[in-house]
Amino acid sequence: MIRSARLVAGVGAAALLVTLSACSSSDEASPSASGSSTKLSGTVTVFAAASLKESFTTLGKQFEENHPGTKVTFNFGGSDSLAASITGGAPADVFASASPRTMAIVTDAGDASGTPATFVRNQLEIATLPGNPDKIASLKDLTKSGFKVVLCDKEVPCGAAAQKALEASGLKLTPVSYEQDVKSALTKVELNEADAAVVYKTDVKAAGDKVEGVDFPESADAVNDYPIALLEDAPNADAAKAFIELVRSAGGQQVLTGAGFLKP
Template identity: 50%
Template sequence: MRRRLPLAVAAAVLVTGALAGCAQGAPAATPSASSGLMGAITVDAAASLDKVFPALARSFERRHPGATVTFNFGGSSALAASIVSGAPVDVFAAASTTTMRTVQTADLTAGAPVVIARNRLEIAVPPGNPGKVSGLRDFADAGRTIVVCDRTVPCGAAAQQVFALAGVTAKPDSYEPDVTSVLTKVAGNDADAGLVYVTDVRAAGAKVEGIPFPEAEQAITDYPIAALKGSEHAALAAAWVAWVRAHERELRSAGFLAPQ
């Protein structure tokens, strides 16, 4: 005959068993539930990051349900100027260390910027390459419609560097504010060729074709990132920077080179 335990003892046995079960097999609470990271941050980032950063933000927000990441993508130089002028930004990711230095010189970075990736240029042409572009020398042909980034933004500075390396005097029909604008003109068949980053060609898929050229390897661009001073959610901004740094695989999958 089974002996019945007193009620208090039985309750203690049940609690002990439940705790043991938690220790042995129940899933642990997710760190996001206790991280305390809540609020919204604004990230200003180079236009060439406009595909990979939103994907990283989705996984970051799943990890931290109380957090929201909002982006402003554009030419790094214009973004840096806006930050220096007082725009409320929590994190800045630039397409060049020179541009980041503008923000550093204004004493606006919360810590030393860290390079998260590198990138290189590639010629973008419409599908089928109707302009029969084969290399950088075709950028000197006034008979072709050519678009490049403005000299003041990193992709434009890199373009001038590769033209000099190739000994080419380019004759662009327009200078665009960022790589997104260059890519839009090429994809829309409004230009025979443009200079963008490898990552932009990859992200565009079938909308453009890419033509590599050797001088691009001598004009590789660093991408630094830094949390900024004055953020109302400094811990969240720092967590986002750490998240990006921890997900190099996603950056590499998008075509970026690993930082040195």
């Protein structure tokens, strides 16, 4: 009897150990089973300054590769018009502006979540026809009579920066047209509809051999900070935060500086 009782007790203890071990394994597996590491999915809509088109398109593809099941869509344009669309209720997750002033339009309206962060800076350059046939060497050369120059609209960050550079040099310039974004201004030169345009260095670089860039010292007085922000009513906030993290990461910065942007 005593031996039988001991045998039963031993079997019971073994069963208890198996049960406890199973519970322990289940508990260890539960974090991944419960999805504590959130899998991103869905579309991220990014409103971004036109000058970010090439680098952000690259980062968008990288983001989709890093997070299967996601898609990044972009609306590139003048920062002022993008800001107006956001405050007007256009659905978007992220806003990347070419100046703090245009970002303030969104933050002042209460449409940004948290504090915008500056992620890059950009500097102006004169874009001329390939080979620089007019031998442009300075900002002053753009004021020559009969010379066709294009600027961004004064409300657009690249236009505001150009005006600041002109004021710093004490020059007055009457362009043949004001364009709504930097890409439109550059296109005028590429199509030989203008002799030169004042745009960003990044856009000159992106255009390759279609234009030639000319540095001018006054551009140092008109460097633009680029802020990025998660939007208050972002339809896909988790994925939007992850995209912003990519932009600000070492890898994201490498893509941006490779495109000609300056570090913040």
